[in-house]
Amino acid sequence: MANLSLCWFIMSLSSALFISYFCVDQAIIGTKSLIAAGVLFLYSLYYMKFRRFFYAYIPENPGTQFRGKMIPAHPNGWFVVSTTEELKPMYVKAVNQSGHNIVLFRGEDGIAYALDAFCPHSGANLGVGGAVKHMSCVQCPFHGWLFDGKTGNLVAGNTLTPRKVEFYTYNEKVGTCKLDPQEILTKTGEGLVNLRKYLLKEQNGYIYAWLHADPKAKPNYEPLDFSDVEKRLVYKGVSLNKIFSHCQDVPENGGDIRHFIYVHSYLLPFTTLLGAKWDAKWCRGDDPELKQKMKHKIPWVDDHKQKLLDKYLTKENSSSIGIMSLDMCSVIGGLAPKFFFNATVFQVGPGLVYLFLISPYYEVLFFQHTTSKGKFEHDVFHELYASWYLPHWITALILRLEAMQVTNDTYVWNKKMFATDPMYATDGEADMTILTWRRWFGQFYEGCAKREQDRDKLTW
Ligand code: FES
Numbered sequence: 307m308a309n310l311s312l313c314w315f316i317m318s319l320s321s322a323l324f325i326s327y328f329c330v331d332q333a334i335i336g337t338k339s340l341i342a343a344g345v346l347f348l349y350s351l352y353y354m355k356f357r358r359f360f361y362a363y364i365p366e367n368p369g370t371q372f373r374g375k376m377i378p379a380h381p382n383g384w385f386v387v388s389t390t391e392e393l394k395p396m397y398v399k400a401v402n403q404s405g406h407n408i409v410l411f412r413g414e415d416g417i418a419y420a421l422d423a424f425c426p427h428s429g430a431n432l433g434v435g436g437a438v439k440h441m442s443c444v445q446c447p448f449h450g451w452l453f454d455g456k457t458g459n460l461v462a463g464n465t466l467t468p469r470k471v472e473f474y475t476y477n478e479k480v481g482t483c484k485l486d487p488q489e490i491l492t493k494t495g496e497g498l499v500n501l502r503k504y505l506l507k508e509q510n511g512y513i514y515a516w517l518h519a520d521p522k523a524k525p526n527y528e529p530l531d532f533s534d535v536e537k538r539l540v541y542k543g544v545s546l547n548k549i550f551s552h553c554q555d556v557p558e559n560g561g562d563i564r565h566f567i568y569v570h571s572y573l574l575p576f577t578t579l580l581g582a583k584w585d586a587k588w589c590r591g592d593d594p595e596l597k598q599k600m601k602h603k604i605p606w607v608d609d610h611k612q613k614l615l616d617k618y619l620t621k622e623n624s625s626s627i628g629i630m631s632l633d634m635c636s637v638i639g640g641l642a643p644k645f646f647f648n649a650t651v652f653q654v655g656p657g658l659v660y661l662f663l664i665s666p667y668y669e670v671l672f673f674q675h676t677t678s679k680g681k682f683e684h685d686v687f688h689e690l691y692a693s694w695y696l697p698h699w700i701t702a703l704i705l706r707l708e709a710m711q712v713t714n715d716t717y718v719w720n721k722k723m724f725a726t727d728p729m730y731a732t733d734g735e736a737d738m739t740i741l742t743w744r745r746w747f748g749q750f751y752e753g754c755a756k757r758e759q760d761r762d763k764l765t766w
């Protein structure tokens with residue numbers, strides 16, 4: 307992307323210079339052409355800046371602070387680990403996502419592979435300096451051990467023959483008493499080596515990894531395939547919000563229908579002139595009354611919504627999906643609220659959110675995915691696809707304003723404790739919706755507490 311922008315910049319600048327210094331001096335063209343060249347140059351700058359807009363909001367890390375009792379830090383599910391564009395053939399990438407350290411690479415065969423990142427020889431991260439060899443293998447940058455992406459096996463040479471090694475482990479008493487040198491590292495066995503292999507799915511220009519505490523657990527849902535949306539909407543850019551909070555705080559926003567009034571009342575920075583009136587509903591995807599509960603009073607909105615529900619919800623995936631319907635009416639000055647858009651939001655597992663937004667004026671898809679780098683550090687991305695006729699500056703503004711709304715949430719999230727023992731008011735549906743949401747989301751933590759305890763504990 308940066309190269310493309312640079313290319314545009316150099317091309318437009320050089321053409322403008324060429325026209326002004328040569329053609330005008332030679333009296334080949336006149337002032338009008340010079341103005342045209344200037345306009346072309348300015349348009350190129352605008353095009354570079356806004357065509358695939360990127361906006362990042364990175365607040366200060368609040369550092370160590372009281373967070374309260376904690377549920378596991380990382381849930382199970384599908385997560386975006388790369389874009390197709392980034393993972394070019396032979397490219398090797400270190401992924402740190404939701405408590406899983408992975409080496410992600412694309413083999414010479416064009417297939418993406420993902421293995422446990424740490425080399426069992428001496429602990430190097432295969433994603434940092436590792437190289438693709440023999441079609442589907444990654445070579446460790448430290449002493450050259452070779453792992454086959456197809457199987458995870460430690461292999462030898464281009465025959466990919468599994469290699470046998472001896473296993474050693476530190477004695478648990480090291481550091482507590484004096485030991486014979488032979489006892490410090492003792493042999494525990496010998497045999498073949500196999501790294502955990504992660505299931506990947508490449509779709510719509512993204513690479514998803516199935517990350518589960520149990521390596522044998524199979525997915526019970528899939529990321530949504532929005533190929534048909536890509537036929538009518540154009541990719542317009544991405545925003546990044548850095549969050550320092552428990553990762554659940556981000557999707558819990560969907561089930562927290564009351565916070566919109568307090569956190570998202572105004573749409574523009576520094577002014578209350580343009581306000582928003584929200585109406586939100588949230589339901590489990592497998593709620594038998596879902597379609598009725600999601601019914602919209604405007605027929606064309608309802609038609610669009612019901613088609614989305616029919617298309618994406620299946621018997622197999624519905625228990626892993628949460629559905630939100632969100633109406634936004636704009637409030638300008640003291641005027642009556644005017645319907646601006648409705649969003650049908652699919653929360654697909656803990657890590658993916660597809661927000662289908664329609665308005666009388668345009669259509670948008672926000673695809674939200676999160677990179678959880680640590681217990682309290684997450685990068686939340688919103689990828690924007692919009693109607694082709696929207697000018698680049700408008701879509702850039704949409705991205706910017708949407709990121710601003712997330713920033714309003716971030717202001718609260720980054721300083722909050724995790725509410726492990728929440729209190730809910732029963733007079734009204736808002737808190738009951740959060741309760742339903744939390745009960746739904748709890749399914750994604752199966753086995754996570756044990757994995758995190760085992761992973762974090764020092765054994766010697
Ligand atoms: S640490 Fe990987 S080969 Fe030595």
Ligand SMILES: [Fe+2]
Binds near residue numbers: 559
């Ligand atoms: Fe919010």
